[in-house]
Amino acid sequence: xxxxxxxxxxxxxxxxxxxxxxxxxxxxxxxxxxxxxxxxxxxxxxxxxxxxxxxxxxxxxxxxxxxxxxxxxxxxxxxxxxxxxxxxxxxxxxxxxxxxxxxxxxxxxxxxxxxxxxxxxxxxxxxxxxxxxxxxxxxxxxxxxxxxxxxxxxxxxxxxxxxxxxxxxxxxxxxxxxxxxxxxxxxxxxxxxxxxxxx
Numbered sequence: 515x516x517x518x519x520x521x522x523x524x525x526x527x528x529x530x531x532x533x534x535x536x537x538x539x540x541x542x543x544x545x546x547x548x549x550x551x552x553x554x555x556x557x558x559x560x561x562x563x564x565x566x567x568x569x570x571x572x573x574x575x576x577x578x579x580x581x582x583x584x585x586x587x588x589x590x591x592x593x594x595x596x597x598x599x600x601x602x603x604x605x606x607x608x609x610x611x612x613x614x615x616x617x618x619x620x621x622x623x624x625x626x627x628x629x630x631x632x633x634x635x636x637x638x639x640x641x642x643x644x645x646x647x648x649x650x651x652x653x654x655x656x657x658x659x660x661x662x663x664x665x666x667x668x669x670x671x672x673x674x675x676x677x678x679x680x681x682x683x684x685x686x687x688x689x690x691x692x693x694x695x696x697x698x699x700x701x702x703x704x705x706x707x708x709x710x711x712x713x
Contacts, residue, residue: 519543521660522550522573522595529656530571530593530642536594537568541582545628561585569649570594579604587611591646593653597638608643613666613694614650616642619659620681647694666694 521543527533533549537703540561542554551571555561562581570592576584579596583604586594590611598617599605608615621636642658644650647666654662688695 519627520573520576521546521627521629521675522571523622523625523631524548526595526622526642526658527571529658530652533571535569536592538566539571540564540566541572542625545627547625547627566604568592570670580607583607586645589645591649593645593649594643596641596643597636598641599638608629612643612645612652613647613664614644615663615665616618616644616653616656616658617661617663618642635650664697666696 527548527550533551536551538553538555539551540555542550542556544556544558546554550573555564562578566585566589568591570586570589571588572582572592572594573597573659574594576597580603583594583596584607586592587607596604597606600609618640621638622640623631624636625631626651642653644653650664650666654664683704684700
């Protein structure tokens with residue numbers, strides 16, 4: 515039987531700081547065997563229409579993933595779990611907005627609504643996505659096996675990572691920037707720079 519209820523294994527939540535470290539799960543299982551945050555919205559509440567607050571944990575119903583990812587992007591603070599289908603529209607949005615990704619090693623086994631371990635492993639690889647530098651750091655330093663990919667770095671790190679010949683150009687460019695700098699934006703800004711071949 516097809517279902518949208520794929521419960522996050524507790525070991526993943528624990529590695530991210532535990533349920534009490536999240537303020538809200540906007541799409542929680544109604545009769546859940548364990549908490550995933552301090553506050554939960556279920557399908558009866560329709561978390562897409564409610565106000566989100568604080569650090570969010572998002573394991574969205576995969577049948578409407580674009581809408582849930584859109585809300586997470588707008589909220590901009592927390593961690594989400596999703597199948598790592600990088601060709602999808604939702605994932606392209608994630609690449610453009612998230613602070614970091616943790617591609618989990620192997621395939622995870624989700625839990626059933628009653629808490630039992632599912633009978634089958636996921637057919638797809640899974641990724642954890644962070645919005646905000648603090649949550650990117652949580653992913654990067656978690657004990658979960660996998661590969662962490664930073665998508666944003668603090669502006670000062672970008673400047674310090676470059677040798678002296680690049681520093682002034684980077685400083686000038688960054689004067690107009692606010693907040694963390696996306697690596698893709700930095701590369702695009704200097705793609706035509708006269709010293710790009712040397713560096």
